[in-house]
Every structure is written in structure tokens, then in C-alpha cells.
Amino acid sequence: MIFSLAPMEGITGSVFRRVHAECFGALDRYYTPFLAPPQVGSSFGGKAYKEVDPERNQGLDVVPQLLTNDADKFVWATQVLADMGYAEVNLNLGCPSGTVVAKGRGAGFLRNLGELEGFLQEVCDRSRLPISVKTRVGVLEDAEYEKILELYCRFPLQELIVHPRVQKDRYQGVPRLELYGETLRRAPFPVAYNGDIFGTDDMAALLEAYPETRHVMLGRGILSNPALARMLNGGQAATAAELKHFHDKLFCAYEEEIGGNAVFRMKEWWSYAKYSFADPQVVHRAVRKARKVGEYEEAVERVFQTQGLSAEPRFGGF
Ligand SMILES: Cc1cc2nc3c(=O)[nH]c(=O)nc-3n(C[C@H](O)[C@H](O)[C@H](O)COP(=O)(O)O)c2cc1C
Incomplete structure (x- = not known):
């Protein structure tokens, strides 16, 4: 396939x-x-x-x-x-x-x-x-x-x-x-x-x-x-560590590309990636308000420390 x-x-x-x-x-x-x-x-x-x-x-x-x-x-x-x-x-x-x-x-x-x-x-x-x-x-x-x-x-x-x-x-x-x-x-x-x-x-x-x-x-x-x-293809679901690693690399790469604050870019990604977590709405609220890079990084840390992954992650609507 x-x-x-x-x-x-x-x-x-x-x-x-x-x-x-x-x-x-x-x-x-x-x-x-x-x-x-x-x-x-x-x-x-x-x-x-x-x-x-x-x-x-x-x-x-x-x-x-x-x-x-x-x-x-x-x-x-x-x-x-x-x-x-x-x-x-x-x-x-x-x-x-x-x-x-x-x-x-x-x-x-x-x-x-x-x-x-x-x-x-x-x-x-x-x-x-x-x-x-x-x-x-x-x-x-x-x-x-x-x-x-x-x-x-x-x-x-x-x-x-x-x-x-x-x-x-x-x-x-x-x-x-x-x-x-x-x-x-x-x-x-x-x-x-x-x-x-x-x-x-x-x-x-x-x-x-x-x-x-x-x-x-x-x-x-x-x-x-x-x-x-x-x-x-028959493989494993993503682990929290994999998802965090992916997030961090993506954020870094966007910052490099934009040459500055990539928080807005990442929020677009989170509008989909929140469905990897068991409670997408909590994740959405946690990252929604962040504007500055520091605020954003804190919000993301909190999400990964407190929120579990969904057993069956799937897109759930815009
Ligand atoms: C934000 C967004 C941007 C898209 N941009 C394009 C595009 O540039 N070219 C294109 O052919 N389809 C575009 N699409 C449609 C997708 O390629 C795809 O056909 C659509 O999301 C349905 O597939 P999915 O259910 O797997 O998401 C876009 C869809 C979304 C939601």
C-alpha cells in the first residue's frame, strides 16, 4: 500500500x-x-x-x-x-x-x-x-x-x-x-x-x-x-516521549524558518495534535492563550506532564 x-x-x-x-x-x-x-x-x-x-x-x-x-x-x-x-x-x-x-x-x-x-x-x-x-x-x-x-x-x-x-x-x-x-x-x-x-x-x-x-x-x-x-502499516501508536520530541523539533524548525516567534504556527498544529490526547478540549484551552514563547513553552510542558494520550487518537472535527 x-x-x-x-x-x-x-x-x-x-x-x-x-x-x-x-x-x-x-x-x-x-x-x-x-x-x-x-x-x-x-x-x-x-x-x-x-x-x-x-x-x-x-x-x-x-x-x-x-x-x-x-x-x-x-x-x-x-x-x-x-x-x-x-x-x-x-x-x-x-x-x-x-x-x-x-x-x-x-x-x-x-x-x-x-x-x-x-x-x-x-x-x-x-x-x-x-x-x-x-x-x-x-x-x-x-x-x-x-x-x-x-x-x-x-x-x-x-x-x-x-x-x-x-x-x-x-x-x-x-x-x-x-x-x-x-x-x-x-x-x-x-x-x-x-x-x-x-x-x-x-x-x-x-x-x-x-x-x-x-x-x-x-x-x-x-x-x-x-x-x-x-x-x-501494523506498527505502534506514538508514545508521549515521541510526540514531545516531534513537537520540540517542529517548534525549533519553525522558529528557524520564521526567524522568530513560531507560537502562532504551532497553535495551528495543536488544533489537530490535541486529538492525540485523551482530553482534547483541556489541551486546546492550555495552549490557546499563549502568545509569548515563554508562556507557550510552559503551557506545553504542563500539557505533557498532566495530560494522558488518547487510546485511539483520531481527528475529531475543526
Ligand atoms: C487546512 C487545509 C489545507 C489544505 N490545503 C490543500 C492544498 O493545498 N491542496 C489540496 O489539494 N488540498 C488541500 N487540502 C485538502 C486535503 O489535501 C485533503 O484533501 C482533505 O483534508 C481531506 O483529506 P483528510 O480527510 O485525510 O484530511 C487542505 C485541507 C485543509 C484542512
């Missing part, structure tokens, strides 16, 4: 990927949070460059993800990325954010299948790298997926990663597993599953329904339980 880390803007960047791999072992594959392609003729700059800088991704199998509806920029970005040594690029057709959708990107591209077809035709013909797609199953309702899947099946995709929710769902409701199953049945290329795999029971249910599953992308589950991939 291939386990990959989901692209999560603001969270699963190069720092998180490296520290997580050092502490819990590398996953089989990582997808960068979405990147806007550079202008034709230019390279990635600033924050985007940090994401794809080969030095920061050493030893990991990383697939850069692009968010765009501009075929020329997409094709150019594949050239830049191929020159940097990348072997695949991923197209984001799932981002549900209002501003992205309004511009016809991410899940918003699924509203206009004529344009999407033209885009896919061009990028599949002209790109230097094989293209995988991460998709939702529609904008408003499941019925849209019939045409969307039929469209994908006409292109030589490297892989199709299905998050079987529509844009309108955001992250609410239950993923439509049967639409993933339909994709497995019909797609002429490899298919991956993504959505709500938070524990070994979820994985067992997925495999029972679809034993031919070969690649599962993990997002919030791994943020809430950093040992999730290890457990899905």
Missing part, C-alpha cells in the same frame, strides 16, 4: 514534511500544498521556492502541486520543475475556497468542463512531466461526477486522486465512497483514495469495500495522530 501525505496549505510544508519524516519515518510520497505557477520565463520565488527547493526535500518523494487554469503557465512550471529534478506534477482540482473557486481554479474548474477539457488537452500534450490530478467529485452534487470522470478517462493521467466530496461540502458530511469505487472500475490509469481515514478502523472499512485500493492519501488523520501511517 502506498501512503502519502496530503497537501495542506499552511501546514504540510517542507518543514513539516522533513521533521515528520525524521521522527516517524518517511511516507511513500508527499504532495506540496498548492503553488501558483510562476510567470512564463521566471522561476518559483520566495515561499513557493522553499516548497520545491530540492535541498529542503532531500530523501523524500515529493510531488509539487499546481493550482491554476492557465495552460501556458502550467506547462512552463513543469519545465522548471523537471529541470529541478521532479518526476511528476499534480493539478489541484479540489480546492473549495470561495476566492479560488470564483476564479475558476481548484474545484471551481469543475464548473466548466469545456474549458477543463481544453486545458487538459494542452497540458497533457505539452508538459515536460507526467500529470496527476487531485479532484473532488463535483461542485454542487454527486451527479456531476459522471461527466467529470468520463472527461478524465480520456486523458493519459499519471494518477487520479479522488476526494469524494463536492465543493459545497467543504469538509462536512461523509465521503461518497461509491464514487471512488466507480473510479476504480472505470479509470484506465492508477487511482488513489483521500478522505477521512483517521484510524485503522477507517482503513479496514475502506479495504473491505475496495480491496483493490493501492494508494491512500492521509491528511487531517496524520496531523491528529502523527504515527497514523506507521499504525496503518
Whole structure:
């Protein structure tokens, strides 16, 4: 089974990927949070460059993800990325954010299948790298997926990663597993599953329904339980010492990256990591108020000294 880390803007960047791999072992594959392609003729700059800088991704199998509806920029970005040594690029057709959708990107591209077809035709013909797609199953309702899947099946995709929710769902409701199953049945290329795999029971249910599953992308589950991939491979749950070590390394690495106070960054991580503990609400209250580094470090010490880990850590909602 291939386990990959989901692209999560603001969270699963190069720092998180490296520290997580050092502490819990590398996953089989990582997808960068979405990147806007550079202008034709230019390279990635600033924050985007940090994401794809080969030095920061050493030893990991990383697939850069692009968010765009501009075929020329997409094709150019594949050239830049191929020159940097990348072997695949991923197209984001799932981002549900209002501003992205309004511009016809991410899940918003699924509203206009004529344009999407033209885009896919061009990028599949002209790109230097094989293209995988991460998709939702529609904008408003499941019925849209019939045409969307039929469209994908006409292109030589490297892989199709299905998050079987529509844009309108955001992250609410239950993923439509049967639409993933339909994709497995019909797609002429490899298919991956993504959505709500938070524990070994979820994985067992997925495999029972679809034993031919070969690649599962993990997002919030791994943020809430950093040992999730290890457990899905038959290994141990995280110990408190491992979790503390991971926390300390992540905090240090973010401080180094930011060049200052990384408390805000860490609070975002805690909004998921609190689910590693038996009482997530107590943990949430303990770290919520800290602003200065000293206050934060004290709060974290207290959490680890007083709070036990959950017997079955799993993401429990935003
Ligand atoms: C905060 C946040 C940021 C995300 N950023 C991205 C992104 O940059 N690109 C993308 O394709 N999906 C993004 N996603 C969606 C995740 O990759 C994934 O599809 C979603 O969380 C469902 O998987 P899960 O149930 O395993 O978390 C994001 C989700 C969240 C919650």
C-alpha cells in the first residue's frame, strides 16, 4: 500500500514534511500544498521556492502541486520543475475556497468542463512531466461526477486522486465512497483514495469495500495522530516521549524558518495534535492563550506532564 501525505496549505510544508519524516519515518510520497505557477520565463520565488527547493526535500518523494487554469503557465512550471529534478506534477482540482473557486481554479474548474477539457488537452500534450490530478467529485452534487470522470478517462493521467466530496461540502458530511469505487472500475490509469481515514478502523472499512485500493492519501488523520501511517502499516501508536520530541523539533524548525516567534504556527498544529490526547478540549484551552514563547513553552510542558494520550487518537472535527 502506498501512503502519502496530503497537501495542506499552511501546514504540510517542507518543514513539516522533513521533521515528520525524521521522527516517524518517511511516507511513500508527499504532495506540496498548492503553488501558483510562476510567470512564463521566471522561476518559483520566495515561499513557493522553499516548497520545491530540492535541498529542503532531500530523501523524500515529493510531488509539487499546481493550482491554476492557465495552460501556458502550467506547462512552463513543469519545465522548471523537471529541470529541478521532479518526476511528476499534480493539478489541484479540489480546492473549495470561495476566492479560488470564483476564479475558476481548484474545484471551481469543475464548473466548466469545456474549458477543463481544453486545458487538459494542452497540458497533457505539452508538459515536460507526467500529470496527476487531485479532484473532488463535483461542485454542487454527486451527479456531476459522471461527466467529470468520463472527461478524465480520456486523458493519459499519471494518477487520479479522488476526494469524494463536492465543493459545497467543504469538509462536512461523509465521503461518497461509491464514487471512488466507480473510479476504480472505470479509470484506465492508477487511482488513489483521500478522505477521512483517521484510524485503522477507517482503513479496514475502506479495504473491505475496495480491496483493490493501492494508494491512500492521509491528511487531517496524520496531523491528529502523527504515527497514523506507521499504525496503518501494523506498527505502534506514538508514545508521549515521541510526540514531545516531534513537537520540540517542529517548534525549533519553525522558529528557524520564521526567524522568530513560531507560537502562532504551532497553535495551528495543536488544533489537530490535541486529538492525540485523551482530553482534547483541556489541551486546546492550555495552549490557546499563549502568545509569548515563554508562556507557550510552559503551557506545553504542563500539557505533557498532566495530560494522558488518547487510546485511539483520531481527528475529531475543526
Ligand atoms: C487546512 C487545509 C489545507 C489544505 N490545503 C490543500 C492544498 O493545498 N491542496 C489540496 O489539494 N488540498 C488541500 N487540502 C485538502 C486535503 O489535501 C485533503 O484533501 C482533505 O483534508 C481531506 O483529506 P483528510 O480527510 O485525510 O484530511 C487542505 C485541507 C485543509 C484542512
